[in-house]
Amino acid sequence: MSAHPDALRTFRDNLRQAPGRLAAAAFRSGPPTTDRSRSTFVFGNVFLHLHSVRTHRWSLRWATTAGLGIATVSAFLITLVTGVLLMFYYKPYPDAAYVSMKDIHFVVPTGRFIRNIHRWAANVMVLAVILHMARAFYTAAYRAPREFNWLIGMALLVVTLALSFTGYLLPWDQLAYWAITIGANIAQSPREVTDAVGVTEYFDPGGLQRLLLLGSDAVGEEALIRFYLLHVMLLPLAIGALMAVHFWRIRKDGGLAKPADADRRLDVPALDTYPVFTDAPQKTYHLAAIVKGRSPAVGHGPEHTVPSMPHLFYAELAVLMLTTLVCTALALVSDAPLKELANPLVPENPAKAPWYFLGLQELVAFSAFMGGIGIPSIVLIGLGLIPFLDRETEGTGEWFGGPGGWPLVRNALVVGFSSAVLIEAFIIRFGWLREWWPDIPQLVITAINPGTLLTAIYAVYSLWLVRRFNSTRAGALGLFTCFLCGFVVLTVVGTYFRGPNWHFYWSPADWPAH
């Protein structure tokens, strides 16, 4: 019977070795203990290989990126995890939605905490994405060959804002209901122009946009399920795809932007910290038949690169932990708001969107179409054109690099802030065209209002800078700085100085009692 006494022993040995063999099968390059095996590990791992195997030391400097891109991704991951948790209890149906939010807030274990983190991470993500964009702009990182990635980044900004906006309706409270009513009517605002011209009957893009957004002619159950679909499915898929392209292009476009003489500016790395090739080889390794142009490392070895594992990964994990810490700490000290149940008959007064839309809300208080669609489109087109107009090379990879530099940006800050504040002060004190001539046609107000005036001032100032410094980059520096100033001023006015009926108040303490 026992013809093969060894078979059982082999079975036992195989069983004993199974865990080790499983690990070896999963991680083909063996334990990542040496630089070489760590490099193979990064190279062969589907999740890690978005990183290059070695990272330039310039990219790891704190001052190069401030970790803002990774902070954005970290915040996104936090919203992803907390969002999935919230989906366990959330019911996307009017009134039921509000009750389930109350449950999450008061009954569900850790529900309030998770919702707070979700809300704070969304805020952190919006802030980080704006700062990240500013970093990429001020270090001239949008320049060739990174133009396309700048555009992908702008798409990511738009999708991030869309994710925030769609999430805003889901609690179905007063704040949500009226913010979405306003948002949907902004989508309809091309009617301001088509009505004035008198063609709405035949050509009504505004009405179509609103209908597609709400699925109805009022904010109701159809709108809620559409916003839910966008928020938990379509937009996350879109942002995932865009993020993949964004990261992929960072690598394919040669890593982070750095000055041409970055190597010379860096200190010599301490000899015992990371092994580098000490004798510079006179050739580089690349797929010569496919890769266009020069390899970035012609003529020298990778002395100023370090293995991505662990140096880059530690930096990324540190930013992830810091972002998590910030979101969690904010969630502990400040609760996400939940107002009364949505009431379609009584608007919130004042009805305010989240802070990052209050600048836009200030603009739509001048003209719905210009503030909600016209000026944002102009801003997006202007930002998108920057890398195609600025074909210069001076100052790439340096903060405020390019002709003019920091003094130009400092002056642009003064111009941008003061013109925005002056225009706001003027309209608050004296009103605008309709207050002076009540019968003025709407098209005039659509074309000439404080928002378009500010945009025009910024555009003229930037063109003047182009001439003054004989450089497109100088104009771009001025334009972007002014854009940031306008955003900040309008957002601050909308957040702190607007009260009931969108009237100006120095402080909420002065608001009239209801």
Add this chain to the structure above:
Amino acid sequence: MTLTPGPAPSRLDPESVPRRDVLGLLSLWSMASALVFAAVGMMRLPRAAVLPTPSKRFRVSLPETLPPGEAFVPAGRSVALFRDTEGVHAVSTVCTHLGCIVKPTAAGFECPCHGSRFAKNGDVTGGPAPAPLPWLEVTVNGGAVVVDESARVPAGTKVLV
């Protein structure tokens, strides 16, 4: 006719399209157009053909004492009703700016969201609203006033009750 051989094509030059590839290109383009049509067809779905809103016609009984020029807002509706010697008329209270509900005031209407102001007849007197508040259809049915929030009438249309 003699054929003179041109320079030999390089491996790096783009290849010309051989004649027999026409069928292949044709099938590729038919696939592309089928996908485009399918995508357009799918876009048709989210555009609702029937709107799920309930009827916006409603009956209302005006209070016995409603002084001329004073607005009466029926509970649960976004309509202001006025009565004077010429008859009854209804003005929508949905702001033409961004859809908030305006509040009747002594001078007319005021919007809480962005400060649009309207006269009692719906005309814009201030703020960002691009158009006057529309007048709505009022009919009399067996002595009761019926208002249709979805039907607009020219401003100035009043109905004797």
